[in-house]
Amino acid sequence: MAKEDIPSASKDLQELQRNLSLLIESVQNNSKVVAFMKSPVGQYLDRHPFAALTLLVFVVMSAVPVGFFLLLVVFTSLAALVGVMLLEGLVISVGGVALLCVLCVLVFVSLSVSGTIIVSYVAMSSLINYWFSPRHQTPVLCRFMADPGKMAF
Structure with a gap:
């Protein structure tokens, strides 16, 4: 089977x-x-494929925080139209610093994810090449088995 x-x-x-x-x-x-x-x-x-993979992972992972930040900017801009300009500047500044912190963390996370993906790819391709490669096994005789009289102790 x-x-x-x-x-x-x-x-x-x-x-x-x-x-x-x-x-x-x-x-x-x-x-x-x-x-x-x-x-x-x-x-x-x-x-530089590792840099390309790292950049791709970083862009994908940073889409959500950047989207939240832009949403925050839109909502605070709407609040500014109502007349809360000082609060808008403060919230955008704090949000900008928070976004900077999140993006710095995402740089390290994307580097580690890219490294993990590269290592997994190399390991899996090596295993697949090993499993599916034609193996020509030839008998290898030990030199002691070839001539038992020449054994040195």
Whole structure:
């Protein structure tokens, strides 16, 4: 029964690999992606994949705090229309400092998440290459087994 599962899993992995390669090809052929990759920033990120992954994780993780901050700015601006200008300046200043603190923490979190993703990718790809590589095992004889009379103690 286990031998029947292996070809099925192999077919599933091949199908997944084909779908992922089609997705990657469609993204790489997008005109906006091509234009970005020709820019100096795109070339830098292409040469430094860890920096690109860290930047991507940071942008994704900082979207919520930045959104809350912008919501806070909109609400305090509405309050300023009512006449509370001093309170608006104070709240925006405190919110700006809080946002700065949150973004500083997110820098370190995104670095650690990126590092974890990179290490997991390297480990999993090594394991997959080890599991699915053709192994040519040749018998290796110990030199003592080849000639028992030459054993030195």
